[in-house]
Amino acid sequence: MSTELSTGPARPRAAVTVRAPAKVNLHLGVGPRRADGYHEVITVLQAVSLYDELTVTAVAPSPGTGPASAVEVTVEITGEGAAAPGSPGSADDPSVVPTGSDNLAVRAALLVAETAGLSGERIHVAMTKGIPVAAGMAGGSADAAAALVACDALWGTGLSADTLAGLAARLGSDVPFPLTGGTALGVGRGERLSPVPSVGEYHWVFALADGGLSTPAVYREFDQVDDGRTAPTPADEVLAALTTGDPQALGAALRNDLQAPAIRLRPALGDVLAAGRELGAVGALVSGSGPTTAFLALDAAHAARLAAGLAASGLARAVRQAVAPAPGATVLGS
Numbered sequence: 001m002s003t004e005l006s007t008g009p010a011r012p013r014a015a016v017t018v019r020a021p022a023k024v025n026l027h028l029g030v031g032p033r034r035a036d037g038y039h040e041v042i043t044v045l046q047a048v049s050l051y052d053e054l055t056v057t058a059v060a061p062s063p064g065t066g067p068a069s070a071v072e073v074t075v076e077i078t079g080e081g082a083a084a085p086g087s088p089g090s091a092d093d094p095s096v097v098p099t100g101s102d103n104l105a106v107r108a109a110l111l112v113a114e115t116a117g118l119s120g121e122r123i124h125v126a127m128t129k130g131i132p133v134a135a136g137m138a139g140g141s142a143d144a145a146a147a148l149v150a151c152d153a154l155w156g157t158g159l160s161a162d163t164l165a166g167l168a169a170r171l172g173s174d175v176p177f178p179l180t181g182g183t184a185l186g187v188g189r190g191e192r193l194s195p196v197p198s199v200g201e202y203h204w205v206f207a208l209a210d211g212g213l214s215t216p217a218v219y220r221e222f223d224q225v226d227d228g229r230t231a232p233t234p235a236d237e238v239l240a241a242l243t244t245g246d247p248q249a250l251g252a253a254l255r256n257d258l259q260a261p262a263i264r265l266r267p268a269l270g271d272v273l274a275a276g277r278e279l280g281a282v283g284a285l286v287s288g289s290g291p292t293t294a295f296l297a298l299d300a301a302h303a304a305r306l307a308a309g310l311a312a313s314g315l316a317r318a319v320r321q322a323v324a325p326a327p328g329a330t331v332l333g334s
């Protein structure tokens with residue numbers, strides 16, 4: 001911990017910029033609901049090249065103010081999920097990112113400060129969101145991971161990778177993954193990760209939907225259809241396909257147990273999946289808890305054609321192309 005940065009008005013301004021990726025679940029096997037309300041899962045996560053970027057700036061205390069004990073975080077959002085100009089945003093609209101203490105990046109910053117025993121810090125977090133919000137691509141989790149890394153660098157707290165991963169798991173099941181990126185197997189509630197060997201580069205097309213889907217609501221809908229399962233389905237097929245580097249093999253192995261409940265809540269997703277398959281996607285599935293749909297292409301040129309076809313179909317709010325696996329949270333500058 002840097003004592004120079006811990007208190008006092010003489011602290012120089014400093015800033016750290018970190019970029020963190022979105023994810024798609026190549027396999028999401030969901031088991032029964034546990035006593036703590038979470039579901040046991042077996043998942044394979046792949047980071048994709050859609051990113052949020054966070055710049056965390058240390059703000060000097062205003063002249064005349066004494067050292068404060070609380071840590072203060074202000075937030076500014078541009079891009080996906082920013083509230084309309086002049087509007088404070090609505091707590092009821094899941095597709096608007098909150099700027100207060102509900103923002104996962106704010107919670108991450110406070111957790112770093114608490115863990116390192118810091119007080120009186122003031123920071124400003126400027127977020128440029130390229131990851132769609134409440135879309136099943138773990139945008140909030142990417143922001144939390146980026147904030148953990150950025151605050152650790154800004155404050156010089158020197159937290160280990162294990163400590164950061166532990167803090168990440170406290171913030172959400174999806175938060176540890178964007179720290180490391182790449183491709184990983186997740187077990188438990190999805191937060192216990194191990195790296196997975198993956199050959200080659202995969203080309204994805206994402207069809208974004210209007211509005212968000214609530215992750216708890218999709219898991220609740222999953223519970224409505226009790227098919228008697230006692231454990232999540234293992235990821236063997238996807239793990240084997242990833243060692244071939246063959247998109248057709250991976251496309252055939254994709255599986256998401258939250259797909260059927262997401263489609264029950266949002267039937268139009270079934271039409272988008274059908275359109276993508278019709279346009280030649282070698283794999284198609286709902287991303288995480290949705291409502292984004294993900295389509296696997298053979299190569300970059302095939303992805304461009306698929307993206308154009310999906311855009312022309314009028315079934316998507318917007319279409320994005322991405323390559324995978326992408327790197328985890330990366331410091332871009334300070």
Ligand SMILES: C[C@](O)(CO)[C@H](O)COP(=O)(O)OP(=O)(O)OC[C@H]1O[C@@H](n2ccc(N)nc2=O)[C@H](O)[C@@H]1O
Nearest residue numbers: 037038039041172173174175189190215216219288289
């Ligand atoms: C759908 C996925 O994105 C797939 O990676 C994740 O399972 C969701 O991860 P997340 O958004 O980080 O979720 P958390 O913030 O940990 O949990 C939010 C809520 O989702 C539900 N939840 C989440 C993870 C899990 N394994 N089982 C669950 O039932 C619970 O209702 C929980 O209260």
Ligand SMILES: Nc1ncnc2c1ncn2[C@@H]1O[C@H](COP(=O)(O)OP(=O)(O)OP(=O)(O)O)[C@@H](O)[C@H]1O
Nearest residue numbers: 094103104133134135136137138139140143174215
């Ligand atoms: N920094 C943030 N960025 C995006 N959403 C945030 C953030 N902080 C809090 N949220 C809230 O979290 C909710 C989920 O947003 P997010 O974009 O993480 O969804 P998601 O991609 O479906 O997540 P997951 O795939 O992890 O379930 C939204 O309702 C949003 O208002």
